[in-house]
Amino acid sequence: MNITEFANIAGVSVSAVSRYFNNGYLADDKRDRIKAALDKTGYAPSYSARTVRTKVTKLVGVILPKLSSESISRVTEGISEVLEEEGFELLLVNTANDSNREISSLDLFRQNRVDGVILLASVFTDLHRSLLNKMRIPVVIVGQQFKGFNCVCHNDFGAAYAMTKLMLDKGAKNPAFIGVNTEDAAAGRDRKLGFEKAVNEAGFAVDQKMCEIAKFNMDSGYEKAKKMFSGRKKPDCLFCATDTIAAGAMLFCRENGIRIPEDLMIGSVGDSRMGRVLYVPLSSVHLHYKTAGREGANMLLSAMKNGSDVHRIMQLEYDLIERESTNRK
Amino acid sequence: MNITEFANIAGVSVSAVSRYFNNGYLADDKRDRIKAALDKTGYAPSYSARTVRTKVTKLVGVILPKLSSESISRVTEGISEVLEEEGFELLLVNTANDSNREISSLDLFRQNRVDGVILLASVFTDLHRSLLNKMRIPVVIVGQQFKGFNCVCHNDFGAAYAMTKLMLDKGAKNPAFIGVNTEDAAAGRDRKLGFEKAVNEAGFAVDQKMCEIAKFNMDSGYEKAKKMFSGRKKPDCLFCATDTIAAGAMLFCRENGIRIPEDLMIGSVGDSRMGRVLYVPLSSVHLHYKTAGREGANMLLSAMKNGSDVHRIMQLEYDLIERESTNRK
DNA sequence: CAGTAGTGTGAAACCGATACCACAAGCAAT
């Protein structure tokens, strides 16, 4: 059923039906007739036909590296809360950490498929920059700081610094580090830098032999902890870039009789739900993921409304959460 | 830029451009000219215009109750893997456990917005049934069994039965239960029934005073465990409908000196990542969430292709995972 | 009472694509 057929059934003109769904220049009797016919037929106008004319899709593209991650799904939840409130729907693309997929979906969105894009990516390249510059619709990047674009990010540096400092203040002398790929500027590079700054400020030199790079999963955390403890020098505090990595490292400690926090303090970033219930409750740094999603969505909304070319960067702060794993003395 | 303008720039007819993007009846020289013009102009055809004519959106609507749940995000990941492979994109609606939102988004999808729908809902009502019957596009339900519709579900009954039986076989005599709302036929009702069957088979009567209904979160699990242990009769084994609830219950046990598994065995369903690293590693039942997503997507794909009216129900099996929390004797 | 602002109307143009059409050329099989 299309608008013409429906208009005939309702006994009004096509224009009247269109006006019914849009502005209000319509007499009450026609409004009633249309409402009645609507109940009877269940007619609903076609989104795509409308979009052809208006160029408005009421869709926002969300590009993310994976779905089954607590931090990412919290961000997404924040995004969806705000956007659904405003009548937008989410076109989700899971790139599975594949950079090509990121590029190709940005390219897809470049067409009149969505009104705006929210991008959660971990690694940004020049290719990203040139593609993002070509976008004719607003884009907001969440979780990373990428100069010249709208961003909502966390204070990853500060978070890592604060957690490392906490452990050093408690008397640790041999700090160790398990991070992630430093091409990831937020979770990789900045958290490493924050760790290093705290170590240096405490009067120590960063021993790169005590620094490992892991993947974003538990097994990798386990393996890196194993490697670290196989050396001669034993660390007495360990900073992990994510809770998941820390959980893996803890697993190794438990199996090998390394007591936490007596022999080794452990702290990380992310404050995931599991932290509370680990065999030693994990000190972590809470990042406001959901807020980041909400703010990113708000930023996008205002960019879509005003079409402004001004780019804003918003950095969210953190909360240090102390639990048993750093509770020495 | 539209197809006409682009065709002029490329020096070919509008039809030629359309054919370039669709079927292949096109001479090589024109193909080359179009390719060159494409590089120069960056033209891309409009999806909505195409959809008006073809009625194909290449979009699948996914309705889910929340995003930040490990099981749901694993299902979604499975869905996205299969559908993106086939060139479909996901239109995600997060209903935040709001049944009205479920209804309204089904209604939205009823229009020509998507080619098919995957529905992850926990509670099904008659309203759902009537609305689903009105859908003119294929729908697949994942995680629940709803007669008369395409479903991919888990053996929730069997999973709960197996876990409870495991604990009873180890000698437990006072089984307790913390479940979820039984309006949720899968995680609520079936897991309760599975528990009850195992208890009855072991020669005990189910004591409804030892059965609590919790929400899907850790704090709720904690509270219900507290309530349960405040009574005179103390359970010696506890089945929880989800790992998260079990984790909350464990938290209570730890705080109150209840030893696991010596005083209380605990087992649950879901096999989430945290189970391995809880202070007592948690026995659980692995459900194939990601596979459910993949199979649901496959089912939808074939329904969209064949437009078949035959409804299939696929039930996935489970794997019992034994860890410390049930390791008595 | 003229002027004008606001409300209301349906026909027709328009949005940007694809499907259909009639027709042509090349080639192999009858």
Add this chain to the structure above:
DNA sequence: ATTGCTTGTGGTATCGGTTTCACACTACTG
């Protein structure tokens, strides 16, 4: 020589809406 099949072609109708337009009718305002 005729036929049938495949490949290739551009013009145009069509998809299902919205926006524009010219015009009509009221209700104020000065």
